[in-house]
Amino acid sequence: MQESLPVDTHLRVALWDFVQGILNWRLWGFFGLHDIRQRYRRSSFGPLWLALGLGVTILGIGILYSQILHVDGQIFIPFLAISLLLWNMMSSIIVESTTLFLSGANVINSTRVPYTSFVLRGLVRNLIVAAHCIAPVILVYIFYRHPMTWIALLAIPGFIILLANMYWISLIVSIICLRFRDVGQIVIYATQLALFLTPIIWMPTQVRSGTPYIQYNPAYHLISLVRDPVFYGRFPAQSWVVSILILVVGMALSAATLVRFRRHLIFWI
Numbered sequence: 001m002q003e004s005l006p007v008d009t010h011l012r013v014a015l016w017d018f019v020q021g022i023l024n025w026r027l028w029g030f031f032g033l034h035d036i037r038q039r040y041r042r043s044s045f046g047p048l049w050l051a052l053g054l055g056v057t058i059l060g061i062g063i064l065y066s067q068i069l070h071v072d073g074q075i076f077i078p079f080l081a082i083s084l085l086l087w088n089m090m091s092s093i094i095v096e097s098t099t100l101f102l103s104g105a106n107v108i109n110s111t112r113v114p115y116t117s118f119v120l121r122g123l124v125r126n127l128i129v130a131a132h133c134i135a136p137v138i139l140v141y142i143f144y145r146h147p148m149t150w151i152a153l154l155a156i157p158g159f160i161i162l163l164a165n166m167y168w169i170s171l172i173v174s175i176i177c178l179r180f181r182d183v184g185q186i187v188i189y190a191t192q193l194a195l196f197l198t199p200i201i202w203m204p205t206q207v208r209s210g211t212p213y214i215q216y217n218p219a220y221h222l223i224s225l226v227r228d229p230v231f232y233g234r235f236p237a238q239s240w241v242v243s244i245l246i247l248v249v250g251m252a253l254s255a256a257t258l259v260r261f262r263r264h265l266i267f268w269i
Helices: 007-023 025-039 048-068 073-097 105-110 116-143 150-179 183-197 218-232 237-268
Strands: none
Touching: 007 025, 007 116, 007 237, 025 116, 048 073, 048 116, 073 116, 073 150, 073 183, 073 218, 105 237, 116 150, 150 183, 150 218, 150 237, 218 237
16 A cells, blocks of 8 residues: 555655654654663763763873874874764764664654654764763863864854764665664774774875875765864865765755655564
């Protein structure tokens, strides 16, 4: 019966899913906050352990790699701090997307809830974690007296574009991994590999100009939306163009994927 439904019906249902998913902010906001509370239940410091862990990682890698790469630690460590903060958030969103629908199976099977609500739930959860991890980054910038200008405010709209891209990526990954469970492991390994192929623990200036690891690396452009205004004090025009193009294409692709497979998701869970 579902296969015989007209195409416009599937389009309306998918549109309803997108719109209601966003409008039901109380639902995914509550679930995202609830996930954090459950994860750190009975913990004395809660998510602050993540901030402490990030701070230790920044100092450990920063001091060692600044010597290995022959870079001034006063420059490299602030670069590493903002880079790791953004990368940890992005990678966590992608990796957790592999089980988004499975973790919400009880809710999906018991009531009619937009599937996109679970994607937004994952974004909220990781935003809360990232908010706790801002503290060590701020301390690093204060300690090393890294100069800041008003251009750093451009990181705010850049961060919005970054989140919008993570939204469609998370939606597609969650659908694919629900249908093909083994793809989840591929996503995890690919994310780990991307850490070393992206200027996170090494600086873009340490490779030749025009290298494909930068020019054709979507992760680099997404991170540059926030990192360049904060660290370099400049507007990353090229990264903005690339990121917006990725967003337009990605949203269209995710919408087409949801329209095509939404009716099957309940049977794959």
